[in-house]
Every structure is written in structure tokens, then in C-alpha cells.
Amino acid sequence: MEPSKAPQELLRVDKLRFYFGAHQVLKDVELPIWGNSITSLIGPSGCGKTTLLRCFNRMHDLYPNNHYEGRILMEGRNILDKNEDLIELRSQLGMVFQKPTPFPMSVYDNIAYGLKLKKITNKPLVRELVEKALRQANLWEEVKDRLRENALGLSGGQQQRLSIARSLAVSPAVLLFDEATSALDPISSAKIEEMMVELKKQVTMVVVTHNMQQAARVSDYTALMWLGELVEHGETTEIFTRPKKKMTERYVAGHFG
Amino acid sequence: MNTKKTANLIFFLMTGFGAASLVFMTAGILVTLVVESWPGIERFGVIKFLLSRDWNYAKESFGAARPLTGAILAAVMAVAMATPVALGVAIFLTELCPAKLKGSVALAIELLAAIPSVIYGLWGLFVLAPFLEKYFQPLVGKVLGDVPWIGGYFQTKMAGGLNLVTASMILGVMILPFIASLAREGFAQVPEALKESAYGLGATRWETIRAVVWPSAQKAVMGGIIMATGRALGETMAVAYVIGNRHGALESLFSPYVTVTSVIANEFNEAGPIQMSALFYLTLALFLANLLILSLAKRLLRRT
Amino acid sequence: MRTSKPHWGRVWRNRVALTLATLSAVFGLALLFIILYDILRHGLSALSLDLLTKDPAGPMSGGGLKGAFLGQGLLTLVATLVGAPLGILAGTYLAEYGRDKKISKVILSICDLAMSLPSIVVGVFVYSLLVKPLGGFNGWAGVVALAIIMIPLVTRTTESLLSMVPWTLREAALALGSSYHVVIIKIVYRKAASGILTGVLLAIARVAGETAPLMFTSFNNNHFEFSLSRPVASVTVTVFQYAGSPYATWIDQAWAAALVVTAVVLFLNIIGRMAVKWRG
CATH class of the missing domain: 1.20.5 (Single alpha-helices involved in coiled-coils or other helix-helix interfaces)
Structure with missing residues (x-):
């Protein structure tokens, strides 16, 4: 079931359990995330895929009464450790949300915001990095003349690519997509899918999606979750054409979920 | 990294300090009022103070019955006068007003509440009071003055136009926008589909308002009326002059009288020790009345 | 039909x-x-230039209310400098750090109570807090009284505006590696800035016309000095005192002063409310 080529394992989810208060949401999840690839997390609503995604950048720590058991290993260290520096961690694992999240400032400042957090303030360098990030997000051509305009004036799809560019600017190792195209029209979401495939050279992506065609189109690996458990994980082609488990076969065929 | 954590902690503590200041100042008000009224509470008791009609500087005997009666009467009359008009305004604004005019009409009505209360006091003293004395009081006296039992309350027995009715009219103008805007909020919550289904049955506009809008908005309006009563009870400067500030039996609605706030405003800076404590005691009563009214209104408005 | x-x-x-x-x-x-x-x-x-530029004179000889205008301006300004930041901070606590916590519900109720208190109650309180112990009327007492009225107003506006800022915006910034205070200051405040400014403006309009809290605190003063440790004149208290006087010239001045106060307060209100509309 592990892929035959030998990519590097960037993250390893190891016996992960997660609780909202007393309620266990993730049950002994085991999952490798391979570098420079796209891994899709699929499954019916409430299966825990978004919860799992938000474990990677410890988003759950923003709210009280949550706790983790088990480990998520990144380059040998457990990022669920109590002493993990969350601010540093989150700049290594960027996140793109369901709805675009343009900050109330100009297009340029949106991208520069993350750089400023990393104390990158040298003007020519910032300019260069902003352009690079916008190019990576396939947005440069559309906004290069409107960099000083308020980001709220962009279209929904542009705003989402701006959010992605903002995350890319701080050169994260991983980008986490939480249903990032579900609020967009088909053309905008196609643009983002195209961009994701391009981006594989630089970053590893983990994608939560409701849209099975999208998982099949863009991802190299797919993991199916159900009721907080990982049902099956493997190369996308395997999962969609030769699943090992009955449940996976029924899910990808659209029998439930 | 640690500096970031420290900075966040410092900002957290600053906001906490802001929130705490709100708590301390409110608690401080209550505690201070209790402490300052303590001599009065010891001397006059609670029930006795509330029921006593005394306001005798020589005997140093002070009671709250008259200021309370005055304040409640003025507030109730104000609300009674303002509510129908306020509801009319709210209906006009939500159901009748052309969209173009809506903003300006609403703004103009709101501005009535923005005029400082001391200005209302000035206007009441020099414009409204003389006007009422000349035209309104004789008319009411003629019409209601001879009614058995209660006729006396509508006769003018003292000249000047400074009396409960004048005070309540000014209060009415001041709280009118307040009731109107809460009623509007209530009316606006009624879903458009609900109204359309009433029209669909062939109801007239008024019937739709009666059948659909009013029942849904009733609670909000009641809440607004109660809040407005609270405002009227605590309003000071508009009342301080036009009420006449006379500690005496209430013989007529057109006679000078006192309210809680008029007594405090007019006597605070020249009060002897016991009288001062009695004034603090009155303020405490006002604070508690306000608390009671607020919780009542909140129950109706269900706002957090 | x-x-x-x-x-x-x-x-x-x-x-x-x-x-x-x-x-x-x-x-x-x-x-x-x-x-x-x-x-x-x-x-x-x-209404004349003298009203704004001359000191008060006897009831028979004209003069102006320079001190009262300057005094009211000074009291309002300092009260805003104290009250607006505290209100914004309190509102920030309620909407951000204390969000969904029981304690903020309690504080919010206290805020509503403070907001609905008659202003004369505040005046009486500050008299006992800062006038009696210090042995006389003083400007600081007036400032504190106005600030106490202002704080809950600004808290409420700030709290409701910050709560309206979508939560995912904060998560997005946090996910970039911002610490929370930076998110609040750089992103949330920016999103709510015009609204908070309007709220502060309306709060200023509210306290600028207050009389009852000043009568027992800063009281009045015939001369204007740039000192808050002495009694400070204010237009509103002067209007009240002059209106009750038997002199026609004073009553006329009261009307003229009332005209100025009303114009300023209504102007601030209209600006504030228009701003609310422009934001949509």
C-alpha cells in the first residue's frame, strides 16, 4: 500500500487521538504525508478530516478543553509536544480556509504581512518575495497593477488565491487546504487546482475536500476517514480504482457520504 | 519568541484591565452609595424612608415618598404620551415611508434624543411652560376640572406653568425616539414572507400590521417602553427646572412638585450632613430602580 | 381588482x-x-464673538463665556483620552480574550447596567470619590465622571464590532504564525476601525452635552485656568445656572451658549450617523 517510488516522508501521524473535551474525535489515526505531493483527506461530514487537518498546525490550541494523544512527527520531532513553538510551527505549515480571508489592507500588504511577522522588512526583498508569491499563486498577472488597492475589491477566486499567496510568501514546508475551493465557482476552482499541481515542486500539500472528483484529479495520495478513524490510505489511483476495503469502494462510488 | 509571548500577555492584561475598570467602577458606585447613605439608612430605615412624606430641613427628617411619587408619575405620564406617537413613527418608517426619505426622517427623530437634556430644561422653562400655562392648562381645567373626585387634579392652583405635566411632556419628547427606534428594531425582525402571506390573504396594510407585525414585535416594544421608563426616571436636567421643585402635597397635576433627580440636582450642593445622606439614599434608590428596570427589560428583549 | x-x-x-x-x-x-x-x-x-472670547462679567455688563467653552472642551478632551482607550480595551477583552467565556457575559451585563445609569448617579458617586476627600470641586472629578459615562458606551460598540469580524480572519492570521495580540491590533482593529471611530465620536457627542455629572464635580469657575485641580467651568453647567438667574442678560447668554452646544452635539451626531450609513 505504500507507494513504490521512494519519496521522502515529511510528516507522520502516529497513533493520533484527539478530544474535544471528553468527546473523542480522532481514533488512533496513522498516516504518512509524503513530501512534494498532494494528499487528499476525504470522507463524509463529521468524519474528522478537518479536525485532523487542524492538528497539523495546532489550530485546536486556540480553544480551551482540547487535547491530543499520540504524535505527529515532523523531521523527527513531535509537533504535538507541549513545548512546541506554535508561532514558528504555523509559519512552517500554512493554512488556506474554506472562505477567502483577505485582511483589510492592500493586496501588497496582505502578502507583506506574513513577511513582516518573520522580520523581513528590507523593501526590495519584500517586493521580490511578494511578486514571487503572487506568481506562484497564479495571481500576479491579474493584480500587478492593483497592488495598492484594497484586497476586498478582488473577486472571490482572486481573494482565495491571494490567501494562498500570503501563505506561500513565508515559504512554508506544508500547505493545509480546508475545503479551499468549495465556496468558489468552477472556473476559479480549476485555476486553483492547476496552481496546486504546479506548487508541488515547492511545498507539500494536505487537502481536505468534499469533492471526490477534485481528490481524484489533483492528489497523489488519498486517505478516507470515517467516524474519526482512518479507513484506508494509499495512492490516489489505487484508492479510486482498486480499493482494498469494501467501505472505500462504496464511498468512492458515491454510495454514502 | 518569548518576547512575542510576553507582548501578547501584556496586551491581554491591558484588555483585562479595561474590562476590570468597568466592573470596579460599577461596583464602586454601588458600594459608595450604600456607604454614603448609611447614616440615612440608620436614621430613617428602609420602609419608613420610602413611605415618609417628610422633607423637613429644620427637623432633619427626610423621606422619599414624594420624590418617588413625582418621578414615577412623571415617567409614567411621559411614557403614556410618547408611546402612541413612537409606535406611529415606527409604523410610518417601516411600512409607509418612501425609501428615499427613510434615512433622513429616522435621523431627524433620533436627533431628538441627542439634544442635551439641559437644553430641554431651558426650552421647557422659557418656551413650553409659559405656552402650556396660557393655552393648555385653562383648557384642561375647563374640560376636566369639574369632574367629581378627581377634577381638582386638573385645575390650575399655582401660577407659573412649572409642574408635573410640563415635566412629563418634556420627558415624553426625550424618550419618543428611544421607544420609536426599539419598536422599529422589533418591526424589522418580522420576516417579509410573513407579511406577504398576510397580504396574500387579502389583508390591508393595517390588518397586516395588527395581525402579523404587532404580535411578533410586541415583546421588543414592551422592553423598549420599560427601558424608556427607566430613562425618564433618571433624567435630571430637563426636569430640574420645570418640575418646580416644591416639597408639598400634590394637589393638582398642574402644581409644582418634586422628583428624585430634581431634589438631588437642586439641593445637593447646599445640603447639610443628614440631608446629604438622604440625597445619597435617594440616589441609591434610583440605582436600584434602574437595575430592576434593566433586568425586566432584558427579560423581554432577550439581549445579552 | x-x-x-x-x-x-x-x-x-x-x-x-x-x-x-x-x-x-x-x-x-x-x-x-x-x-x-x-x-x-x-x-x-x-450670539457674538464676545461670547466665545471674553470672560464673564456682571449681569449688567456683557462679557462672555470663554472659560466655559474652553473648560468644557478640556474636560471632554481629557475624558475622551481616558475613557475611549479603556472602553476599547474592555471591548477587546469581551470580544477576543474573553469570547464565549462566562465572565464576559457577566461583564457585558455590568456594562449594560453602567450604560443605563442616570448620569446624575455618576455625578453623585464622583463627588464622594474625588470631591469630598480632596476638599473641593475640581476638574479631574469632572473628567472622571465623563469618562465613567463614556467607557461603557465605547465598550459596547467595540465589543459588537469586533464580534462581527469573521472568526476565520483571525484563524488565517494565526495560521500564518501571528501571535494573537498582533492579529487583534493589525487585522481585527483595522477591520473595525471606522466603526470604532464612529462609536467614539457618538460617545463624545453624548458626554459633550452632559450637565448633571459636572454640577457636583468640576462645578463652575469664572476664570479659565489650564488646571484640572481647580474647579472648571463648563457651558452646560453655566446654561443651567444662568437660566435660573433673574438677569435678562444672563438668560440671553444661556440661550446663546445653548445654541452653540446644541449645534456641536447635533453636528457630531449627524457626522457619526452618516458614517455608519456610508459603511453600509
């Missing part, structure tokens, strides 16, 4: 009711214009 007979009773009841509603609105508007007209009529006659 209908083939059946029109229901005359129903139609007429409808007309009468709607006419009454319209008349109510007309009446409300008329009240505003009558009051404004009276203020203008009485105020304009005594």
Missing part, C-alpha cells in the same frame, strides 16, 4: 390608522424643528 364589493369599513380603518402613523412622524419632525427654531430664535440674538 376584485369582483366582490370593497370592504368599506376595512379600507377606512386602514386609511385612518396609516394617516395617524404618518401624522405621528410629522409631529415628531415638527417637534425637532420647533425646538431647534426656538433655540435659534433666542440664541442668535445674544
Whole structure:
């Protein structure tokens, strides 16, 4: 079931359990995330895929009464450790949300915001990095003349690519997509899918999606979750054409979920 | 990294300090009022103070019955006068007003509440009071003055136009926008589909308002009326002059009288020790009345 | 439209009711214009440059209310410098760090109570806090009284505006590796800035016309000194005192001063409310 080529394992989810208060949401999840690839997390609503995604950048720590058991290993260290520096961690694992999240400032400042957090303030360098990030997000051509305009004036799809560019600017190792195209029209979401495939050279992506065609189109690996458990994980082609488990076969065929 | 954590902690503590200041100042008000009224509470008791009609500087005997009666009467009359008009305004604004005019009409009505209360006091003293004395009081006296039992309350027995009715009219103008805007909020919550289904049955506009809008908005309006009563009870400067500030039996609605706030405003800076404590005691009563009214209104408005 | 007979009773009841509603609105508007007209009529006659630039003189010899205008400005300004930041911080606590916590519900209720307190209660409180112990009326007491009125107003606006900022915006910034205070200051405040500014403006408009909290605190003063440790004159208290005086010149000055105060307060209100509309 592990892929035959030998990519590097960037993250390893190891016996992960997660609780909202007393309620266990993730049950002994085991999952490798391979570098420079796209891994899709699929499954019916409430299966825990978004919860799992938000474990990677410890988003759950923003709210009280949550706790983790088990480990998520990144380059040998457990990022669920109590002493993990969350601010540093989150700049290594960027996140793109369901709805675009343009900050109330100009297009340029949106991208520069993350750089400023990393104390990158040298003007020519910032300019260069902003352009690079916008190019990576396939947005440069559309906004290069409107960099000083308020980001709220962009279209929904542009705003989402701006959010992605903002995350890319701080050169994260991983980008986490939480249903990032579900609020967009088909053309905008196609643009983002195209961009994701391009981006594989630089970053590893983990994608939560409701849209099975999208998982099949863009991802190299797919993991199916159900009721907080990982049902099956493997190369996308395997999962969609030769699943090992009955449940996976029924899910990808659209029998439930 | 640690500096970031420290900075966040410092900002957290600053906001906490802001929130705490709100708590301390409110608690401080209550505690201070209790402490300052303590001599009065010891001397006059609670029930006795509330029921006593005394306001005798020589005997140093002070009671709250008259200021309370005055304040409640003025507030109730104000609300009674303002509510129908306020509801009319709210209906006009939500159901009748052309969209173009809506903003300006609403703004103009709101501005009535923005005029400082001391200005209302000035206007009441020099414009409204003389006007009422000349035209309104004789008319009411003629019409209601001879009614058995209660006729006396509508006769003018003292000249000047400074009396409960004048005070309540000014209060009415001041709280009118307040009731109107809460009623509007209530009316606006009624879903458009609900109204359309009433029209669909062939109801007239008024019937739709009666059948659909009013029942849904009733609670909000009641809440607004109660809040407005609270405002009227605590309003000071508009009342301080036009009420006449006379500690005496209430013989007529057109006679000078006192309210809680008029007594405090007019006597605070020249009060002897016991009288001062009695004034603090009155303020405490006002604070508690306000608390009671607020919780009542909140129950109706269900706002957090 | 209908083939059946029109229901005359129903139609007429409808007309009468709607006419009454319209008349109510007309009446409300008329009240505003009558009051404004009276203020203008009485105020304009005594309004002059002297009113703003001269010190008070005896009831027979003119003079102005320079000190009262400067004093009210000073009190309002310092009260805003104290009250607005505290209110914004408190609102920030309620909407951000204390969000969904029980304690913020309690504090929010306390805020509503503070907001609904009659302003004379605040005046009486500050008298006991800062006038009696210090042995006399002083400007600081006036400042504190106005700030106490301002804080809950600003807290409420800030809290509701910050709560309206979508939560995912904060998560997005946090996910970039921002610490929370940076998110609040750089992103949330920015999103809510114009609203908070409007809230502060309306709060200033509210305290700028207050009288009751100043009567027992900063009281009045015939001369203006740039000192808050002495009594400070204010237009509103002066209006109240002059209106009760037997001198025609003082009463005229009271009207003129009232005209200025009303103009300033209504102007601030209109600006503030227009700003609310522009934001949509």
C-alpha cells in the first residue's frame, strides 16, 4: 500500500487521538504525508478530516478543553509536544480556509504581512518575495497593477488565491487546504487546482475536500476517514480504482457520504 | 519568541484591565452609595424612608415618598404620551415611508434624543411652560376640572406653568425616539414572507400590521417602553427646572412638585450632613430602580 | 381588482390608522424643528464673538463665556483620552480574550447596567470619590465622571464590532504564525476601525452635552485656568445656572451658549450617523 517510488516522508501521524473535551474525535489515526505531493483527506461530514487537518498546525490550541494523544512527527520531532513553538510551527505549515480571508489592507500588504511577522522588512526583498508569491499563486498577472488597492475589491477566486499567496510568501514546508475551493465557482476552482499541481515542486500539500472528483484529479495520495478513524490510505489511483476495503469502494462510488 | 509571548500577555492584561475598570467602577458606585447613605439608612430605615412624606430641613427628617411619587408619575405620564406617537413613527418608517426619505426622517427623530437634556430644561422653562400655562392648562381645567373626585387634579392652583405635566411632556419628547427606534428594531425582525402571506390573504396594510407585525414585535416594544421608563426616571436636567421643585402635597397635576433627580440636582450642593445622606439614599434608590428596570427589560428583549 | 364589493369599513380603518402613523412622524419632525427654531430664535440674538472670547462679567455688563467653552472642551478632551482607550480595551477583552467565556457575559451585563445609569448617579458617586476627600470641586472629578459615562458606551460598540469580524480572519492570521495580540491590533482593529471611530465620536457627542455629572464635580469657575485641580467651568453647567438667574442678560447668554452646544452635539451626531450609513 505504500507507494513504490521512494519519496521522502515529511510528516507522520502516529497513533493520533484527539478530544474535544471528553468527546473523542480522532481514533488512533496513522498516516504518512509524503513530501512534494498532494494528499487528499476525504470522507463524509463529521468524519474528522478537518479536525485532523487542524492538528497539523495546532489550530485546536486556540480553544480551551482540547487535547491530543499520540504524535505527529515532523523531521523527527513531535509537533504535538507541549513545548512546541506554535508561532514558528504555523509559519512552517500554512493554512488556506474554506472562505477567502483577505485582511483589510492592500493586496501588497496582505502578502507583506506574513513577511513582516518573520522580520523581513528590507523593501526590495519584500517586493521580490511578494511578486514571487503572487506568481506562484497564479495571481500576479491579474493584480500587478492593483497592488495598492484594497484586497476586498478582488473577486472571490482572486481573494482565495491571494490567501494562498500570503501563505506561500513565508515559504512554508506544508500547505493545509480546508475545503479551499468549495465556496468558489468552477472556473476559479480549476485555476486553483492547476496552481496546486504546479506548487508541488515547492511545498507539500494536505487537502481536505468534499469533492471526490477534485481528490481524484489533483492528489497523489488519498486517505478516507470515517467516524474519526482512518479507513484506508494509499495512492490516489489505487484508492479510486482498486480499493482494498469494501467501505472505500462504496464511498468512492458515491454510495454514502 | 518569548518576547512575542510576553507582548501578547501584556496586551491581554491591558484588555483585562479595561474590562476590570468597568466592573470596579460599577461596583464602586454601588458600594459608595450604600456607604454614603448609611447614616440615612440608620436614621430613617428602609420602609419608613420610602413611605415618609417628610422633607423637613429644620427637623432633619427626610423621606422619599414624594420624590418617588413625582418621578414615577412623571415617567409614567411621559411614557403614556410618547408611546402612541413612537409606535406611529415606527409604523410610518417601516411600512409607509418612501425609501428615499427613510434615512433622513429616522435621523431627524433620533436627533431628538441627542439634544442635551439641559437644553430641554431651558426650552421647557422659557418656551413650553409659559405656552402650556396660557393655552393648555385653562383648557384642561375647563374640560376636566369639574369632574367629581378627581377634577381638582386638573385645575390650575399655582401660577407659573412649572409642574408635573410640563415635566412629563418634556420627558415624553426625550424618550419618543428611544421607544420609536426599539419598536422599529422589533418591526424589522418580522420576516417579509410573513407579511406577504398576510397580504396574500387579502389583508390591508393595517390588518397586516395588527395581525402579523404587532404580535411578533410586541415583546421588543414592551422592553423598549420599560427601558424608556427607566430613562425618564433618571433624567435630571430637563426636569430640574420645570418640575418646580416644591416639597408639598400634590394637589393638582398642574402644581409644582418634586422628583428624585430634581431634589438631588437642586439641593445637593447646599445640603447639610443628614440631608446629604438622604440625597445619597435617594440616589441609591434610583440605582436600584434602574437595575430592576434593566433586568425586566432584558427579560423581554432577550439581549445579552 | 376584485369582483366582490370593497370592504368599506376595512379600507377606512386602514386609511385612518396609516394617516395617524404618518401624522405621528410629522409631529415628531415638527417637534425637532420647533425646538431647534426656538433655540435659534433666542440664541442668535445674544450670539457674538464676545461670547466665545471674553470672560464673564456682571449681569449688567456683557462679557462672555470663554472659560466655559474652553473648560468644557478640556474636560471632554481629557475624558475622551481616558475613557475611549479603556472602553476599547474592555471591548477587546469581551470580544477576543474573553469570547464565549462566562465572565464576559457577566461583564457585558455590568456594562449594560453602567450604560443605563442616570448620569446624575455618576455625578453623585464622583463627588464622594474625588470631591469630598480632596476638599473641593475640581476638574479631574469632572473628567472622571465623563469618562465613567463614556467607557461603557465605547465598550459596547467595540465589543459588537469586533464580534462581527469573521472568526476565520483571525484563524488565517494565526495560521500564518501571528501571535494573537498582533492579529487583534493589525487585522481585527483595522477591520473595525471606522466603526470604532464612529462609536467614539457618538460617545463624545453624548458626554459633550452632559450637565448633571459636572454640577457636583468640576462645578463652575469664572476664570479659565489650564488646571484640572481647580474647579472648571463648563457651558452646560453655566446654561443651567444662568437660566435660573433673574438677569435678562444672563438668560440671553444661556440661550446663546445653548445654541452653540446644541449645534456641536447635533453636528457630531449627524457626522457619526452618516458614517455608519456610508459603511453600509
